[in-house]
Amino acid sequence: MNTLEIIDSHVHPPFSDGRNYHLFPESMPVETPEPFVKQLKQADISRCCGGVIFRPDGGDRFSRFSRMNQAALKFRHKAGDFYLPGLQLDLQDADKSCPEIEHYYHKEGFRWIGEIYFQSPVSGIFVSSTAFEIYDLAQKLSMPISVSCGRMDYAQNMCLSFPKLSFILSHVEMRTNDLGSWLNLIRETPNLYVDLAPSIVSRFGLIKKFVDTVASHKVIFGSGFPIRCPQSSIASYLAAGLNDSQLESIFGLNFKRITGLE
DSSP: OOOSOEEEOOBOOOOTTSOSSOSOGGGSOSSOSHHHHHHHHHTTEEEEEEOOOOOOOSSOHHHHHHHHHHHHHHHHHHHGGGEEEOBOOOTTOHHHHHHHHHHHHHTTOOOOEEEEOSSOGGGTGGGSHHHHHHHHHHHHHTOOEEEOOOOHHHHHHHHHHOTTSOEEEESOOOOTTTHHHHHHHHHHOTTEEEEOOHHHHTSTTHHHHHHHHHOGGGBOOOOOBTTSOHHHHHHHHHTTTOOHHHHHIIIIIHHHHHHTOO
């Protein structure tokens, strides 16, 4: 058993109507959080964080995001302090998303946004005027934002425009031909962090290369559970040849620092 404190910053609690992304819903019932929490605790994870996601259903766009947040709040009520809910937002609608942030921050104690996933990077929505309104409020409230944004120019623009707001990149496919550029951007941008996707960390040598080049204080651990297996993600870090100080930073201290979590 690990003696490290492990905080999983990238989980997606199951949603009650079956539109969640867990491949085998029969093994992850939604009526109670116990199976979800049990699986994470079996991986020696002490706390977890993340938003509910479910597949588009053809309904009103913003109401879908709002229902995700309601589901996250309901799950938090059942799971207690083990689960730190993430807020889902529509970057195309600041008029509705900003009040959503205010409500969940002040009334419900949410301190994390994302993972912002249902947005199209092709459309430029991550750097749109409406998205910038949302980032401005998040910066004022010191709410880190996890974004599934795979464009370097967008990430750089976001971070430079909001230097006091922490952005955490998730699901970034760092291919061989642009790995060096990604490493340089993350190293040189103080408020840019990365949650290395499970599909990335399994590549032999990548974690060590990343930490040696960028530094361990820029990496936030996330497993992608229940889509991905948390034990395999943890094992990839433990096998990467990192020292205890680096592992402590990645598995928990970095998350605590950017969220203010005690």
